[in-house]
Amino acid sequence: xxxxxxRRELIHALVSREMKARYKGSSxxxxxxxxxxxxMAGIYAFFFRLISGRAANTSSIIVGVFAWQFTANSIQQxxxxxxxxxxxxxxxxxxxxxxxxxxxxxxGIDYLxxxxxxxxxxxxxxxxxxxFFTLHLLxxxxxxxxxxxxxLGLAMLLGSMNVYYRDTQHFVGVxxxxxxxxxxxMYDLSFVHQxxxxxxxxxxxLYLLNPLAGIFTAYRWAFLPTSSFPSDPWIWIGMLWPIVFxxxxxxxFKKAQRxxxxxx
Numbered sequence: 001x002x003x004x005x006x007r008r009e010l011i012h013a014l015v016s017r018e019m020k021a022r023y024k025g026s027s028x029x030x031x032x033x034x035x036x037x038x039x040m041a042g043i044y045a046f047f048f049r050l051i052s053g054r055a056a057n058t059s060s061i062i063v064g065v066f067a068w069q070f071t072a073n074s075i076q077q078x079x080x081x082x083x084x085x086x087x088x089x090x091x092x093x094x095x096x097x098x099x100x101x102x103x104x105x106x107x108g109i110d111y112l113x114x115x116x117x118x119x120x121x122x123x124x125x126x127x128x129x130x131x132f133f134t135l136h137l138l139x140x141x142x143x144x145x146x147x148x149x150x151x152l153g154l155a156m157l158l159g160s161m162n163v164y165y166r167d168t169q170h171f172v173g174v175x176x177x178x179x180x181x182x183x184x185x186m187y188d189l190s191f192v193h194q195x196x197x198x199x200x201x202x203x204x205x206l207y208l209l210n211p212l213a214g215i216f217t218a219y220r221w222a223f224l225p226t227s228s229f230p231s232d233p234w235i236w237i238g239m240l241w242p243i244v245f246x247x248x249x250x251x252x253f254k255k256a257q258r259x260x261x262x263x264x
Contacts (some may be wrong), residue, residue: 003058014102015109018077059125061186063223064216066118068185070111071151071212072176077103078155079172082163082260089260096257097250100155108148115140122223143218146239150211153246162258163263183212188220189230205234214239 081099082089089096119133126132162168184192196204207213214235220227229235 014098015105017244018102018106044046051158056120057188058228059122059224060188060220062122063219064185064188066111066114067147067216067219068180068183068212069114070107070147070257071154072180073107073110074104074151075158075176076170077107079158079162079169081155081159083159083166096260097156097253098143100152100159100253103155103159104148104152107143111144115144118223126225131225133223135168136225137143139218140222143215143222144175146242147215149246150215150242153249154248156253157249162252163256163260179212182207183210183211188227189213189217205232208232208234209238209241211238211242211245 078100080094081103085099089099123133158168158172192204192207196207217227217229217235218239221229
């Protein structure tokens with residue numbers, strides 16, 4: 001931490017570069033971080049209604065899709081955080097963890113901006129149904145920190161793997177699509193309960209081990225007064241193991257960084 005604090009100007013410069021590169025040449029700039037998940041939420045709400053035959057909870061889908069966008073951006077940008085900075089890695093000495101950290105910080109800034117829009121949009125939808133936010137909203141910073149911590153672990157793991165195994169980027173492209181449908185972004189846990197049923201209780205337990213299942217459900221619990229957080233111990237295990245996962249990813253990253261300059 002002392003090393004990172006001492007290099008806070010470098011972190012600031014890399015985050016600024018990441019933000020500028022993301023929207024370079026774009027007329028709408030940072031607005032795309034809001035428009036993209038909003039468009040996605042509208043499309044998913046429409047098709048969810050077609051598939052399930054019932055009206056979709058638009059507020060729930062907005063919360064889930066915006067949260068998913070944070071993870072998707074972190075994975076996509078974190079994948080090349082080392083390999084795309086070959087000149088920097090070869091010529092300048094600094095803690096290499098700054099590279100995935102700057103990617104997650106930039107993606108987190110995008111998400112913080114989107115949270116403001118979520119508060120307005122979801123607040124309006126709740127007002128239309130004669131409800132409003134509860135004190136659960138105060139837990140949002142804790143949920144966000146856990147979410148960012150998990151995304152940092154993914155960025156460190158995938159970023160270091162992509163240096164040694166360039167096929168990682170092709171695998172991640174497929175895995176990202178699978179992870180989206182296996183996470184409750186456009187649906188909530190009640191939909192999974194309905195599909196799993198009483199005949200396959202183990203399937204539900206296995207599903208809850210996905211960290212994003214607990215994180216996305218926690219976001220809905222914080223935003224929506226009608227949402228509850230299950231007391232099932234499996235979902236707590238799913239939310240706690242990312243803490244260990246990111247620590248292990250950091251150890252792997254520290255070991256792998258010794259040869260980054262030789263492979264990038």
